[in-house]
Ligand SMILES: Nc1ncnc2c1ncn2[C@@H]1O[C@H](COP(=O)(O)OP(=O)(O)OP(=O)(O)O)[C@@H](O)[C@H]1O
């Protein structure tokens with residue numbers, strides 16, 4: 196039967212598994228996912244906001260404003276690819292993406308183990324979300340800022356680096372922190388492949404003790420402590436940024 | 440100094456500029472007045488290519504800046520712009536707002552830029568605020584800062600888009616005084632404004648824009664005291680009383 200004593204006993208006997216085989220890998224996976232998510236994500240964000248129109252020249256010869264020609268002229272392949280990527284990732288379940296990577300990777304890149312395949316899937320997944328955070332953070336900066344900078348003769352890059360990003364970062368950093376918290380919870384899906392994360396440690400302990408409910412409560416509390424602490428820290432940091 | 444030839448601009452189906460031919464001579468001060476939506480801001484923003492005209496040409500110091508071959512950033516350095524909503528850089532100090540463009544664009548040494556900025560800030564009474572955050576300033580102070588920020592690039596012409604419209608009434612005077620000072624020193628200026636008294640006082644020429652065209656223009660005396668176009672009369676009747 197379920198009992199409080201069982202929880203304490205489980206914790207005493209298995210805390211090392213929960214912490215060092217569970218939480219540790221949950222945090223590692225999440226950190227990898229956010230780290231590469233931020234790197235890939237910023238490329239995707241800038242790709243989407245880029246102004247690469249290889250067929251722009253058509254506009255010059257399109258005198259009677261043909262709508263199809265206009266669409267071709269304004270077509271931005273980089274932005275299009277980035278948009279498709281973001282929509283596909285955000286429009287399909289993470290679990291599906293995990294299955295996809297775990298099955299695909301050994302076929303094309305046999306030297307990558309399952310843990311890394313999962314880490315890769317999480318990274319590609321978070322890249323899509325992070326790119327949207329970057330994009331909305333940048334777009335939230337008043338358009339007047341760009342106009343003021345450009346009117347002073349600053350070029351696009353100078354404007355982005357010296358005027359827009361320093362302001363956008365205040366919107367972006369807390370949002371990336373929240374994304375980290377979201378990923379911590381999402382890594383639980385990695386347990387499907389038994390790669391070692393907090394949820395996997397639950398499966399291990401349950402298998403050994405048949406105390407399902409008690410194990411669940413323990414990892415639930417661990418998830419909660421970690422996410423709650425992080426969200427408090429982010430909130431504090433956010434207030435500090437805004438008071439400046 | 441600036442010449443526009445047959446400037447047309449639409450936003451979607453809305454035609455905002457319908458053939459503007461204007462000329463701004465060196466040291467000339469032009470006020471643009473007219474009803475809301477008449478295309479004043481759009482015209483002003485075309486002058487430094489913040490808006491790209493659909494057709495027509497803009498010559499600035501002899502160069503057609505609508506051409507895709509010109510480096511517009513180079514020409515914008517010579518045209519200062521002041522916005523209705525100031526658009527000061529909130530992440531920078533007052534001083535840094537002024538030194539940013541000279542150091543980044545012109546690659547002027549930091550101490551040299553600082554010296555020049557302090558001199559300019561002093562001129563508009565903001566020297567003591569130099570190290571404060573730009574967000575701590577009042578509206579009038581922000582606009583004076585925005586003017587100085589533009590001046591730091593040593594422009595040949597200044598474009599003002601309703602520089603006092605977003606200000607509390609008690610702050611309008613301090614900003615207008617700064618502009619008057621500039622104009623007196625021979626700064627070529629194009630000023631979109633709803634301050635009729637000010638336009639009358641400082642302008643060499645007043646341009647009345649309505650419905651995307653220049654409906655009337657002339658000396659302040661001609662436009663304000665002897666308007667010919669019924670639309671000008673109508674507009675002045677509304678704003679002056
Ligand atoms: N970026 C834009 N996209 C769509 N419509 C625009 C844009 N900018 C201006 N307009 C429209 O163009 C018309 C002219 O605008 P403009 O700002 O030039 O007028 P204005 O004479 O400056 O008026 P106001 O006195 O209100 O500032 C308005 O109807 C406005 O809504």
Ligand SMILES: [Mg+2]
Nearest residue numbers: 479480481601
């Ligand atoms: Mg306007």
